[in-house]
Amino acid sequence: MATSWGSLLQDEQHLEELARQAMDRALAEGVLLRTLQEPSSSDVVSYAPFTLFPSLVPSALLEQAYAVQMDFNLLVDAVSQNAAFLEQTLSSTIKRDDFTARLFDIHKQVLKEGIAQTVFLGLNRSDYMFQCNTDGSPALKQIEINTISASFGGLASRTPAVHRHVLSVLSKTQEAAKILSNNPSKGLALGIAKAWELYGSANALVLLIAQEKERNIFDQRAIENELLARNIHVIRRRFEDVSEKGSLDQDRRLFVDGQEVAVVYFRDGYMPSQYSLQNWEARLLLERSCAVKCPDIATQLAGTKKVQQELSRGEEGDQAITKALAAPSRFVLKPQREGGGNNLYGEEMVQALERLKDSEERASYILMEKIEPEPFGNCLLRPGSPARMVQCISELGIFGVYVRQGKTLVMNKHVGHLLRTKAMEHADGGVAAGVAVLDNPYPV
Template sequence: MATGWGSLLQDEKQLQALAQEAVDRALAEGVLLRTSQQPSCSDVVSYAPFTLFPSLVPSALIEQAYAVQMDFNLLVDAVSQNAAFLEQTLASTIRRDDFTARLFDIHKQVLKEGVAQTVFLGLNRSDYMFQHNADGPPALKQIEINTISASFGGLTSRTPAVHRHVLSVLNKNQEAARILSNEPCKGLALGIAKAWELYGSANALVLLIAQEKERNIFDQRAIENELLARNIHVIRRRFEDVSEKGSLDSDRRLFMDGQEVAVVYFRDGYMPSQYSVQNWEARLLLERSRAVKCPDIATQLAGTKKVQQELSRRGVLERLLPGQPEAVARLRATFAGLYSLDMGEEGDQAVAKALAAPQRFVLKPQREGGGNNLYGEEMVEALERLKDSEERASYILMEKIEPKPFDSCLLRPGSPIRVVQCISELGIFGVYVRHGQTYVMNKHVGHLLRTKAIEHADGGVAAGVAVLDNPYPV
């Protein structure tokens, strides 16, 4: 194995034994998913897939990703407060993308009625890859920022112990000690707790909007348990439950089953398939309320790919973050090439560029949850079909980031152990709380490293493609 760890293993037998020991430790630490056969309310679980060894990551890139996270927190929040910017940026997208249009309609209704919410909470995750440079060190390049249901803060808080254990078994105690401590779970819960406290009602609850079939429930439970330890109670409900039993009083306080709700934490509602007519009505009810939404609808819109593309235009960051040239420079250094596909000369040029060199680009729709992007042949087919249609405005074009592959051993339930060529993606969790116009909290709270075989172009852990990992700083 060229990860730097392969030389520690003598033979296949030792690899198998070590993998079994790693899996047992992952199960003991609670690095768990429900199985796809029994995704809800079942006692049948498996370990979440992970790498046998931590992956080598340049410490300079880890430090850079952490250093820019507070800037990204402020940027997301600035975009969410700038109704004119959101409307202008998303105008072409909402004409052709029904899902973004429905979100934007709710945003407009809330603005028209007047925003009742006074405390704003962001729990986001900015994701990066490491662009390989033949003649210099790798560069940190942002893929996207997740502003809704940024997941795996719970499980990734438990993976350092697994990799420390693996290295300790091999008598590599000094190396084991170098694996970074990482507890995003605590930091995310801290943000929710601060928002709950500022809401100012001691008996109010946190409402977690959950999917009925949720394999990744232990990731969510980790945050719930942190809140319960602070005596903050969490109830899990579906959009359908909100539709049936949610209500607002005359002050637009939100009640669920007769109990007041201080914070609504969305772990659902980021994909079109998650909404029925009833669910859209429930979302509107939640957005109209005084409760702290994480995210509120404007912040969800701030995380769209179209906004990401617009932020890369010259002068836009300066307008949104006036008087902060250092923050602008840190942010811009992480941007990959991003191109509009709106109708007109600029969009035509982007289409021509992608068709001329498809290996250099990726086509991205306005979707979260992994597995939505188009590459290579698929991208060419889509662009040929869309190039003269206004529908192309519902996508953006992005320069493809090309990391240097490395060997890694991926452990998955029910799959043979194999060493494959892989690439990694680093996410940094950010938390901010704003009360009126005052920032009460703005911090980075941990990281998530995911690794996948290079045969997979797109998709995360929940999509069954990537596996959990830890960065080993070098």
């Protein structure tokens, strides 16, 4: 991969000046987060961390990731409808992992009562890294599929303009033109709008289940605003609000604050810490309703790491553990958690494996071979941190949207991408966890 942006910089001072221009452009474009100090209010905001330059991505791998997305949409949807497969695959996890067990209990309860929902909506994101093969060529390796609260579609829609600006400042206008247009928020909103339309009640709303302290609100607002432009109204409520003001009528239609809800879009509810007893009750109420849930509980279960491991079954577990203990740098141990920042590496992983080796608790972890990408230079811009070039690696996400009515697939598409980049020294974690930063692929 030929282009190295660092060679365009004259000195430190040039880097700092360019960084200032980039930050101002990010603020102007709405690449924003609420601050850690004020996560519940938009009175004070900062730019979301991002790379100064777009990162080089082989266009063949980008095309490959896009080409398989519709198949992954179909796979997730098929798994969500296969109750026997879900039960069989998650049986050992449910014994040891209370969170997955509680989700599964709701799933069983809804199946027993009969699923009231007739329209199904999936907004997912399939994540990849670029493995560096022994011959030096790059290959695409899938990490996971996120089936609940797949974020940064809104902010990723706003970052291309920032990198085009940076390259234009450097008089690289031809290169600036190569940065791909990308608008996942529009595509994600398209899926929600289609589900809303099929629900068939003109006055019904979209309910976005939000966290109390949500720094990433502008990402969500981008989708809300796209819906409003289509005259579809969105209300933001917490699980607690649903518990206090939500109800079902005799047809299991969902009402919150007296307003009918057509679509429930979860941007909360993917981690154990996000549930109190009251919140679990609210989640059950939502699942029992005929509103379109994004995702419904079965689709959330289809996105668990255990299911993904089963779908990509390789060598048996004991063999893998032996290998990992022999060469810990080549493996990573992942718990059944979303949200980044939970993985175990190196010495920590070895200790956990020794402890888990013969216990049932082992079933609540996934052992994965580590992907070894080729590092490259970029500058990560974060509020309060100096601009400097560091060695980085990237992770590519492709957003997928599907809508099914009964057994009929009404929509199936890919709607954009997300590139996140982090410094080599940070093994784990996403943008929200404060490790990775937003980026754009520069196809080569």
